[in-house]
Amino acid sequence: MHTRKHQSHAMLQRYYFPLLFSVCLLMLQPWQESLLFQRNLIDAGQVWRLWTGNLIHTNGWHLGLNLGGFWLLIGLQQIAATPRTLLSQILFIGTGVGLGLWFFSPQVAWYAGFSGILYGLFMLSGVRCLQQRDWLLAAVLIIGIGGKTVWDWLHNGAGVTAQWIDAPVIYAAHFYGMGSGLVLALLPAPRTP
Template identity: 30%
Template structure:
């Protein structure tokens, strides 16, 4: 069963593809690279995100990213992989680190943005990655993931400001 994001099917009512499209991958190399990135994200944000908060962040970034791809990247007829949502988790986690006075989060944020800008302005560096994963790297979707991460972090800050006493400890 193909669960990839396909614009035509989403428009036909299969909204779950906004999430499921990020859970499927083109091949094992694509899946493996995303799993490694996911593990790296978890290690980076141990100080500021509980296990539950990390999983919720991934799911919310995936949903937000899927929705933003649908509404903002209307030329994307097909999409798969979780890398855009991982960019969102990297950005949201970096912002959490900064807010938590772990200032190396700022360095991490700069590194993430520098890589994204390099990929955008010098796409030739992605040829070997595209060859390995069997699909073009969706750099525009990665920018959408960054936007999703910012939206998630802002939303989480609003929740904390509104209900500080009711949130579970980290």
């Protein structure tokens, strides 16, 4: 009885933050215009857009694709176990995506989508699998996400995904996300008290 109760509590703890985060992404859609990464408005002082552009999407397909990828990582148990750690990872990678676009991709006038962060989480998970010697899952995660990014780059952001999301794929955001995820994976693990 005690073991079953402990397992239920652990499951609830593992899934409540990703569920809450997913609901937040859905609820932010009506504020797309106020949250979109728009270079001219960031330049005018609306700096929150550097980060909030990661939280809104161009349409329902775009949101659905990103949530599907997020829940795939959760299903594979490749998402941080604690809400605080997952939130920290999302904040770190999102900051890397926003600053990367701002400083290194001046041609990107606007950006919307969780995919930069998502690609970073995939990279982080893949490298952690390598560190744990889970070679197959590491290969699937790293080669899969890297291959998709190279594909988008070679097709200049056009293709089926671009048609679904009604916008070009901003593959630069994916590169910045993966780079941020790689940095996180290579940082020493924080010490627990």
